[in-house]
Amino acid sequence: MNTMEKMEKLEMMGKIVRELEDLKNSETAVLKKVAQIEAENINLDIGLLSDTLPDIHEYSDKSVEAIDSLLNDFTAYRDQFIKDNNLQPQENMVS
Secondary structure, X not given: OOHHHHHHHHHXXXXXHHHHHHHHHHHHHHHHHHHHXXXXXXXXXXHHXXXXXXXXXXXXXXXXXXXXXXXXXXXXXXXXXXXXXOOOOOOOOOO
């Protein structure tokens, strides 16, 4: 693989890191909304919400954790790719 191909691959990896961060932020927003609805339902005490929201909260929390783990692992993979190929990190690259 020549240097140009390596840089293109690195650029694509940077894009994936940004997309994973966006995904994590989106899932975190979902988790916050679920928690907000759970808090509002404390006063309402509607069984339908009380029965279902804890499961949704748990799934959303696990999703955030999985995305965060993948983001950390992929960032480490990208960083190792940079090191292995003697590349310079891009200035706008997320660490």
